[in-house]
Amino acid sequence: MQKFNTLKSIPAYLPIVNIDTDMIIPKQFLKTIKRTGLGKNLFFEMRYDDEGKEVKSFLLNQNPFNQSKILIAGKNFGCGSSREHAPWALLDFGITCVISSSFADIFYSNCFKNGILPIIIDEDKIKEISEYANRKEEISIDLSEEKIIYGNNAIKFKIDPFKKKCLLEGLDDIALSLKKSDKIENFEKSLKKTKPWIFND
Amino acid sequence: MPTTLFDKIWNDHLVDQQDDGTALIFVDRHLIHEVTSPQAFEGLRNLKRKVRHPELTLAVADHNVPTTDRSKGISDKESKIQVDTLESNCKEFGVQLFGMNDKRQGIVHIIGPEQGFTQPGTVIVCGDSHTATHGAFGSLAFGIGTSEVEHVLATQTLVQKKAKNFRINVNGKLPVGVTSKDVILQIIGKIGTAGGTGCVIEYAGDLMRSLSVEQRMTICNMTIEGGARAGLIAPDEKILNYLKDKPMSPKGENWEKAAEYWKTLKTDEGAVFDKEINLNANEILPMITWGTSPQDVITIDGKVPNPENEKDEDKKNSIERALNYMGLKPDMAAKDIKIDKVFIGSCTNGRIEDLREAAKILKDKKISSNVQAMVVPGSGLVKEQAEQEGLDKIFIQSGFEWREPGCSMCLAMNADKLKPKERCASTSNRNFEGRQGRGGRTHLVSPGMAAAAAISGNLDDVRKYQN
Numbered sequence: 001m002q003k004f005n006t007l008k009s010i011p012a013y014l015p016i017v018n019i020d021t022d023m024i025i026p027k028q029f030l031k032t033i034k035r036t037g038l039g040k041n042l043f044f045e046m047r048y049d050d051e052g053k054e055v056k057s058f059l060l061n062q063n064p065f066n067q068s069k070i071l072i073a074g075k076n077f078g079c080g081s082s083r084e085h086a087p088w089a090l091l092d093f094g095i096t097c098v099i100s101s102s103f104a105d106i107f108y109s110n111c112f113k114n115g116i117l118p119i120i121i122d123e124d125k126i127k128e129i130s131e132y133a134n135r136k137e138e139i140s141i142d143l144s145e146e147k148i149i150y151g152n153n154a155i156k157f158k159i160d161p162f163k164k165k166c167l168l169e170g171l172d173d174i175a176l177s178l179k180k181s182d183k184i185e186n187f188e189k190s191l192k193k194t195k196p197w198i199f200n201d
Numbered sequence: 202m203p204t205t206l207f208d209k210i211w212n213d214h215l216v217d218q219q220d221d222g223t224a225l226i227f228v229d230r231h232l233i234h235e236v237t238s239p240q241a242f243e244g245l246r247n248l249k250r251k252v253r254h255p256e257l258t259l260a261v262a263d264h265n266v267p268t269t270d271r272s273k274g275i276s277d278k279e280s281k282i283q284v285d286t287l288e289s290n291c292k293e294f295g296v297q298l299f300g301m302n303d304k305r306q307g308i309v310h311i312i313g314p315e316q317g318f319t320q321p322g323t324v325i326v327c328g329d330s331h332t333a334t335h336g337a338f339g340s341l342a343f344g345i346g347t348s349e350v351e352h353v354l355a356t357q358t359l360v361q362k363k364a365k366n367f368r369i370n371v372n373g374k375l376p377v378g379v380t381s382k383d384v385i386l387q388i389i390g391k392i393g394t395a396g397g398t399g400c401v402i403e404y405a406g407d408l409m410r411s412l413s414v415e416q417r418m419t420i421c422n423m424t425i426e427g428g429a430r431a432g433l434i435a436p437d438e439k440i441l442n443y444l445k446d447k448p449m450s451p452k453g454e455n456w457e458k459a460a461e462y463w464k465t466l467k468t469d470e471g472a473v474f475d476k477e478i479n480l481n482a483n484e485i486l487p488m489i490t491w492g493t494s495p496q497d498v499i500t501i502d503g504k505v506p507n508p509e510n511e512k513d514e515d516k517k518n519s520i521e522r523a524l525n526y527m528g529l530k531p532d533m534a535a536k537d538i539k540i541d542k543v544f545i546g547s548c549t550n551g552r553i554e555d556l557r558e559a560a561k562i563l564k565d566k567k568i569s570s571n572v573q574a575m576v577v578p579g580s581g582l583v584k585e586q587a588e589q590e591g592l593d594k595i596f597i598q599s600g601f602e603w604r605e606p607g608c609s610m611c612l613a614m615n616a617d618k619l620k621p622k623e624r625c626a627s628t629s630n631r632n633f634e635g636r637q638g639r640g641g642r643t644h645l646v647s648p649g650m651a652a653a654a655a656i657s658g659n660l661d662d663v664r665k666y667q668n
Contacts, residue, residue, distance in 0.1 A: 031279035033239035113348035197451035
């Protein structure tokens with residue numbers, strides 16, 4: 001997994017609440033058997049018209065927001081389906097940090113598996129940093145310091161220490177868990193005794 | 202210390218816990234389907250990893266399969282690749298698959314319970330957010346992403362942090378014509394789509410105990426629409442009777458042991474919940490959604506909201522956006538909303554009792570000539586059962602199409618979809634923009650309400666047609 005440490009970009013601001021994963025990447029693009037190539041279809045229905053042409057008024061079709069690495073959005077971002085295609089599409093577009101006042105659980109967890117940092121801050125702070133999007137000015141993210149830096153200001157954000165470590169070091173979850181194989185084996189042995197029906201023994 | 206049902210299942214599955222609270226939990230049952238598994242299998246293959254417990258894994262193709270004649274296979278090239286990929290992955294890694302022509306094939310959350318693969322007290326996961334359905338059996342069941350699917354395949358465990366406990370008590374009796382679909386829509390309307398974020402919801406109260414197993418599944422199914430990953434209900438005699446003699450249920454001595462354990466699965470008196478709300482079942486009415494979020498609910502006697510009455514700027518904007526997308530006027534009556542299509546099916550309402558409920562309304566009636574309607578049974582076994590009961594004939598005679606099982610127009614990945622601006626009364630679970638097809642407009646309702654809408658040609662009160 002790609003490591004995440006610091007990031008600097010002009011953020012894109014989508015002031016819509018409850019952006020669901022169907023909106024982020026609609027179902028017709030879930031037929032892929034790959035993780036890559038979804039960026040061009042990110043926010044497909046808002047981004048393209050019925051003829052497949054770019055909708056000029058949509059933010060991510062405009063310069064410099066088509067280069068944004070940071071997305072700021074309304075609350076409950078990523079609700080709905082568990083499709084990991086949503087973070088894959090964001091990543092493929094170039095977005096590696098999403099800032100909102102709240103995220104849906106599955107989307108939030110999916111981000112960390114793909115080197116994307118989801119940041120939760122209060123609504124009033126969202127309004128404050130979204131001004132930088134409006135003015136097309138850069139903001140910076142420092143994960144190890146847990147800070148968003150904008151102009152001469154900085155906001156601290158909170159993140160689970162284990163998730164932070166995995167992002168900073170680009171750790172592979174599965175390899176980490178496989179190191180605990182002995183514990184899994186012991187668990188299975190005792191499970192076979194206490195609940196033999198689980199393995200249908 | 203008294204503990205909740207969720208606490209008990211969680212503690213019983215802890216393989217390891219780090220000091221920061223990050224836990225490794227054991228997964229007893231893993232369901233997979235064609236859409237969210239190919240990249241997971243590819244990940245295993247790339248690193249020469251195996252499936253740790255293929256015998257605890259069950260696969261089925263449901264999202265992409267056609268619901269029309271299947272003898273010619275799948276015509277959509279990409280859908281076919283995905284379904285074929287599932288088949289070859291299952292073969293390579295030794296996972297049992299219900300293929301498209303197997304009569305046990307169906308929607309992943311319908312076949313799990315049907316086969317007895319779903320069991321109380323287990324941790325069940327699937328790369329699909331409606332996995333919460335299985336919580337109706339008193340299991341901890343939740344949706345995961347593809348990376349987590351790969352993690353479960355490789356290790357039979359998941360890295361998780363414990364969620365909070367949220368209890369929703371519903372007491373009383375439902376009025377005639379009101380179903381568990383109306384109950385869950387009412388709950389989502391009350392708590393909002395983010396109301397359960399970070400929580401596991403336990404549904405309790407005497408209404409839950411009075412509901413059938415299938416009705417409970419409808420409630421747990423839509424838990425994710427209230428933001429919670431998992432929703433569960435303590436198992437009781439009804440659950441035991443349902444599971445007895447199912448193909449994958451424990452047998453003989455194992456059944457006795459399992460049943461004894463399952464009976465212990467309940468929240469202790471005095472257990473503490475982080476959040477708790479109460480609802481009175483007697484006051485719940487038939488519901489519809491008017492907007493583009495499952496929290497946008499009104500009763501069938503109600504009116505579409507007017508953004509002018511909303512003071513909060515964000516809420517006002519989102520009402521305006523939803524009304525615009527849905528092509529509705531502020532303050533219009535729910536019953537004045539004309540529809541073009543009706544969809545009965547999905548993991549929310551595609552089981553035999555749902556079909557019976559709709560058929561009861563449709564018997565000896567014709568659907569409106571302006572409406573195109575279809576029934577997509579949740580599985581091959583549901584379809585077979587319905588045909589034995591003659592329900593297919595009632596649907597067909599009323600003007601419905603009778604289809605093959607799958608997810609179908611709930612998410613419109615196959616050929617079943619709405620055209621732009623088409624309006625549908627749907628028994629599915631999501632009314633998001635574009636969910637049932639680009640520009641399509643979805644109103645979520647119960648199966649009886651869907652049948653009533655089909656007859657009237659507009660959203661209508663099911664109680665009008667109670668036979």
